[in-house]
Amino acid sequence: MRRNHLSRGTDGDLSDVWARSGTVGVLSHRGYLLVAAGRLFTVSPADVPPGGTQIYLGIDPEGRDYIGIDLDDEGRTAVDQRLARDRDRDAEDFLDSPSGIHVTEPTWLGLRQIATELNDVDAGLACALVAVGNWHRTHTHSPRNGSPTEVVNGGWVRRDPGTGSEHFPRTDPAVIMAVVHTSPDGTERILLGNNAQWPEGRYSLLAGFVEPGETLEAAVIREVWEEAGVLCESPAYMGSQPWPFPSSLMLGFTAEATSLDLRPDGAELFAARWFTRQELLAEIEAGSVAVPGEVSIAGQILSSWLTAGS
Structure with missing residues (x-):
């Protein structure tokens, strides 16, 4: 999927993109996405719902343009009413119909629920739409003077029409780390923590936001010391999400x-523990410890460490 920024346009009007052959829209509302048959549900230019913010998301390998529509509450209501009419017209046997992301009828599901089941193109579309849509909902006014801003550059910029100042979606860097201790006999233990807001028994890797003027490596060392009182060294980058x-x-x-x-x-x-691979696998199987799934980078890194010893 190419974001194709040269085709976003210079203002908030995406009429020229909708006019391109094959252009489709995908829908979100407050972090939920409309899905059907294992994919993001798409709408044609003729079926674009009212309300919300339109964001040019890019072009897929087949050359199809995608526009994301982050619906406001009125737009979501309009879509739901239309879907209800379609269901009444084309009723199906829900007892035999698939569930989850593979539902036949278009259904709203949260990104966390469906991220691992979407293909690469749809996952990229969904992540961008949810992130930028949230930014639009929470940054409607200029931080300089409080004036309402307008959507420009294909949905990727908000501009103060009075001063001309432009404001962009923010991305906050956060480090997440697998801190491992190796004993003299070669036994490896990984450090996992229980966040104060989590239920007892839920553990994950330590993580924290990068502070201004700080390198990523320094943030790793600082966060582990601040949260767990553990001194660590030799931070090594693994990947991002x-x-x-x-x-x-x-x-x-x-x-x-x-x-x-x-x-x-x-x-x-709230709590921190060291686990060998055998200890962690045993507690997961017993149900006394819960760890993140592989929808998150935490789960992916943890899974990689667990399998490295097998």
Whole structure:
């Protein structure tokens, strides 16, 4: 999927994009996406619902342009009413119909529910639409003078019509790290934490936002020390994942702990534990520990560490 910024236009009017052959729209509302038959549900130019903000999302490998429509509440109501009329007209046996992302009838589902089941094109469309749509909903006025802003550049910029100042979607960098301690006998243990807002038994990798003027590597070392009281070294980059809840870029690292000492801060981190691979797998199987799934980079990094020892 190419974002194709040269085709976004210079203002908020996407009429020329809608006029291109094959252009389709995908719909979101407050972080939910309309899906059917295992894909994002698409609308033609003739069926574009009213309300909301239109965002040019790019062009797929077949040359099809996509426009995301982040609906306001009135637009969502209009779509739901139209879908209800279609269901009444074309009723199907719901007892035999698929569920989840594979539903036959268009259904609203959260991005967290469907991210791992979408193909690469749809996953990219969904993440961009949810992230930029949230930014539009929460940044309707200029931070300089409080004036209402207008949507320009294909939905990727908001401009103060009075001063001409332009405002762009923000992405907040956050580091997330697999902190591993290796004993003299070669036994590896990974550090996992229980966030103060999570239920007991839910553990994940430590993470935190990068501060202004800070390198990513320095953020890894600082966050691990602040949250868990663990000194670590040799941060190594692993990969990244956009995390549109609402606007983060998660940057994955590994790091080496210098000791097994722990001092959870009690504020962000309620508890912290060291696990060998065998201990963690046993507790997951017993149900005493829950870890993130592979929809998140935390789950992907953790899964990679667990399988590295097999």
